[in-house]
Amino acid sequence: MNKLSTLFVGIFITFVSAWLGLVVIPYIQLGGLKPEKDEITGALMPPALSGSAQRGRLVYAANGCVYCHSQQVRGSARRLPEGEVPPDIARGWGARRTFPRDYLGERPHFLGTMRTGPDLANVGLRYTADWQHRHLYAPAAISRGSTMPPFRYLYKKQRIVGAGTPDALDFSLIPGVEPPEEGYEIVPTEQARDLVAYLLALRRSSYDLPEAAE
Amino acid sequence: MSPISAQQSALNPDADSLTPAQRMAERAAIDRSCRTPCLVFFGTSMFWLMLGTILAIIASTKLHTPEFMVSLPFFGDVGLLTFGRIRPAHLNTVIYGWASTAALGVCVWLMARLCRVQVMNTWILVTAGALWNLGVFVGMLGILLGWSTGVEWLEMPTQAAFILFTSYALMSVWAILMFANRKPGHIFVSQWYIFGALFWFPWLYGCVQILLLLQPVEGSVQGIINWWFAHNVLGLWFTPIGLATAYYLIPKVTGKPIHSYYLSILGFWSLALFYSWNGGHHLVNGPVPAWIISVSIVASAMMIIPVVTVAINHHLTMKGSFHLLKTSPTLRFVVFGAMSYTLASLQGISMAFRISNEVTHFTHYTIGHSHVGMYLFFTMMMFGAMYYIMPRLVGWEWPSARLIKIHFWCTAVGGVVMIIALAGGGIEQGLKLVNIWLKEAPTEANPSGTPYSFMEILAGTLPWLWVRTMSGILIFIGHVAFGINFVLMLLRRGERRLTPTLLGEKSSSPKLEAVTA
Amino acid sequence: MKLALTALSLAYFSIVGLCRADFSPVEYRDDIILTPISYVPTMIMVVVTLLITVSVALALTWAGKSGQFENLSSSAETIFDEGEPVGQVTDKFPPHKPRKNKRRLKGVIV
Numbered sequence: 001m002n003k004l005s006t007l008f009v010g011i012f013i014t015f016v017s018a019w020l021g022l023v024v025i026p027y028i029q030l031g032g033l034k035p036e037k038d039e040i041t042g043a044l045m046p047p048a049l050s051g052s053a054q055r056g057r058l059v060y061a062a063n064g065c066v067y068c069h070s071q072q073v074r075g076s077a078r079r080l081p082e083g084e085v086p087p088d089i090a091r092g093w094g095a096r097r098t099f100p101r102d103y104l105g106e107r108p109h110f111l112g113t114m115r116t117g118p119d120l121a122n123v124g125l126r127y128t129a130d131w132q133h134r135h136l137y138a139p140a141a142i143s144r145g146s147t148m149p150p151f152r153y154l155y156k157k158q159r160i161v162g163a164g165t166p167d168a169l170d171f172s173l174i175p176g177v178e179p180p181e182e183g184y185e186i187v188p189t190e191q192a193r194d195l196v197a198y199l200l201a202l203r204r205s206s207y208d209l210p211e212a213a214e
Numbered sequence: 215m216s217p218i219s220a221q222q223s224a225l226n227p228d229a230d231s232l233t234p235a236q237r238m239a240e241r242a243a244i245d246r247s248c249r250t251p252c253l254v255f256f257g258t259s260m261f262w263l264m265l266g267t268i269l270a271i272i273a274s275t276k277l278h279t280p281e282f283m284v285s286l287p288f289f290g291d292v293g294l295l296t297f298g299r300i301r302p303a304h305l306n307t308v309i310y311g312w313a314s315t316a317a318l319g320v321c322v323w324l325m326a327r328l329c330r331v332q333v334m335n336t337w338i339l340v341t342a343g344a345l346w347n348l349g350v351f352v353g354m355l356g357i358l359l360g361w362s363t364g365v366e367w368l369e370m371p372t373q374a375a376f377i378l379f380t381s382y383a384l385m386s387v388w389a390i391l392m393f394a395n396r397k398p399g400h401i402f403v404s405q406w407y408i409f410g411a412l413f414w415f416p417w418l419y420g421c422v423q424i425l426l427l428l429q430p431v432e433g434s435v436q437g438i439i440n441w442w443f444a445h446n447v448l449g450l451w452f453t454p455i456g457l458a459t460a461y462y463l464i465p466k467v468t469g470k471p472i473h474s475y476y477l478s479i480l481g482f483w484s485l486a487l488f489y490s491w492n493g494g495h496h497l498v499n500g501p502v503p504a505w506i507i508s509v510s511i512v513a514s515a516m517m518i519i520p521v522v523t524v525a526i527n528h529h530l531t532m533k534g535s536f537h538l539l540k541t542s543p544t545l546r547f548v549v550f551g552a553m554s555y556t557l558a559s560l561q562g563i564s565m566a567f568r569i570s571n572e573v574t575h576f577t578h579y580t581i582g583h584s585h586v587g588m589y590l591f592f593t594m595m596m597f598g599a600m601y602y603i604m605p606r607l608v609g610w611e612w613p614s615a616r617l618i619k620i621h622f623w624c625t626a627v628g629g630v631v632m633i634i635a636l637a638g639g640g641i642e643q644g645l646k647l648v649n650i651w652l653k654e655a656p657t658e659a660n661p662s663g664t665p666y667s668f669m670e671i672l673a674g675t676l677p678w679l680w681v682r683t684m685s686g687i688l689i690f691i692g693h694v695a696f697g698i699n700f701v702l703m704l705l706r707r708g709e710r711r712l713t714p715t716l717l718g719e720k721s722s723s724p725k726l727e728a729v730t731a
Numbered sequence: 732m733k734l735a736l737t738a739l740s741l742a743y744f745s746i747v748g749l750c751r752a753d754f755s756p757v758e759y760r761d762d763i764i765l766t767p768i769s770y771v772p773t774m775i776m777v778v779v780t781l782l783i784t785v786s787v788a789l790a791l792t793w794a795g796k797s798g799q800f801e802n803l804s805s806s807a808e809t810i811f812d813e814g815e816p817v818g819q820v821t822d823k824f825p826p827h828k829p830r831k832n833k834r835r836l837k838g839v840i841v
Binding site for chain 1: 276277278280281284285290291292293296297298299301302360361362363364365366393401406409410413414417421425426430431432433434435436437438439440442450483486487490491493494496497498499500501502503506509510568569571572575576577580581647648649661662665668669672673675676
Binding site: 232233234235236237238240241327328399400402403462465466467468469470471472474475476478479483487538541542543544545601602611612613614615618 | 783787803804805806807808809810811812813814815816817818819820821822823824825826
């Protein structure tokens, strides 16, 4: 093994094989996937994200939600007893497992590798926008014992004008957190609104895919 | 040695033509020629190591005490320090800042020694080193300021990636020039690994930059390519360089040739063939075609071949020399690293199967596994290499044996405790998450039992995470000891090295002899 | 002999591996995602595996014939020379310093 050229050819070929197998072929197989069209309503499945939700994706990326939250409902490799569903579904994280088609258009992907917090593949089906804002502002006050970091920097304090901002935080629902002084309110920044729009759009169980029928 | 005599010996590869003294002088000259570039790489990597460790402790603390460092005095609440930015900043600092920079430094030295030529074109290396550090700095700042790309292991904004890639291209050009000028003779196994790593990494990095960030593909394919990359950074960049170091230093320090060169060949090619296929096992049960996962699981299982061959080979080389662990700092770190490599790989194989992966995936166990690989294996290997290389670069002895011992014991104990904490916590978390470990066992009335709620599972991980933070502090103490020793050495404290090779040689140094006697 | 064994074991592992891909109960299979075209890559993978096995066998045969495996032990010895011959240990903890030195260093850290 003393010729550099031999060495190089070997190094090249071994790597090319994996590159073809794990990059090129999956791309060929899945790259052409299209959203499914609902036969009755004509709606796209998965639906396209709104502009605000699209921007919310970037907020999600920039603040590293992906390091604690996955977005995939898995099947189970175990032989489950009759009538039992895979644990992800049993936990209420989705009505069915997720498929490649569920992730169309996602750049970057947020499949995730860690579940310090619950799976978010269908979190839009579980909470309202107001709850999300309160939770992002003070997670530990909303879910006792939560270790999710507070995202207070996505909210700002401002003087109340007129009847106040509709989506200002309602401190009577955030136990144990000091409200701002009289005449002020805490409102979400644009970033927080986008982020919550994105979270509310995460509803992968709300439509059916043909591959889910199998 | 003068350039002329270097040329002469290049023309005359006959091994017997040089006297021992000439040999030693030749080697010393080669070592000295690495001095500037290696010091650039090692010095800056030390800085990133410290910073990375601090970021690690902050991130780790935030996981059990979420209000820790959320607000800054005067600034109030800032995004800069949120967990979701500190964690990727830590990862990128230690991967690109510490480990890669140290690896490049070790590569330079190994290449010079194994090609048996003095380092030429030092300016290329220094430029590459400066650019590399600039890239890491820009990238880290970008992550902290919220410009992360959001793709794990590739969070650095594209601008930083571009700088890093340029720097890497310069390194490759230099490496090719070195290879072209090497002295005729065998290509030693370490060189294959380095050659492979220097070729594989830019391809990987360039490929994912294009496919994930510049012309991004969508959804699941992103996931596949993402993990193909992230796993291969370990497998085809850090592992080869770590093994190259072990294959050179273990024989060199013990003074015994590798036990079986045949095994080393088998190990190299099976690693090249199988490791590159492993990435898909990060998506077991996920939304990707099942064949990708199956192929990756097979490849992961096949990793048993390179791992066992390397382990056997190193063990048999070490056999009969284990007493040297007491006296040689390099060997301590390198052997510790080599043993961790076996552990990390066997653990990795065991985690790849669908059944085990269902439990360990999405838990702290995986984080623990990557620390076995990156810390207990690779980082310890780099420490060992630096203990060997530095005195030869600067012609100066390490100032304090005690600091070396503190460094070893703090990092070894800290590392092992961290792994145990993460593995234990991860298994508990995993078993509870998939409802195998139930709160109440199944009964007649309640046939599937009562699973733990998510918040209960979360609470269960907290004690483990506390232990992990403590171990991080211990590791930090070890790193500080190393840093002090490093700086003192550069400040020329401690013993001067009196002969060009040496350390523990029954050499011509009367002073050393008197001291050791 | 060694060569033949290596090639055989590689081939064996690849084939067994591919057949039993996940070492898990077959029942699991109804969970696998089968998009309509997913058999194509599977077939490609089978072919690729065979190709790899064959080329590994060929490469090893070639390597054996052309003498790549000869003189292996001498390769292992290329990192030693007269200056640092086989048998010489080349690393050791720095010596403890004589008294005089120690005092000078005390201010810093020893």
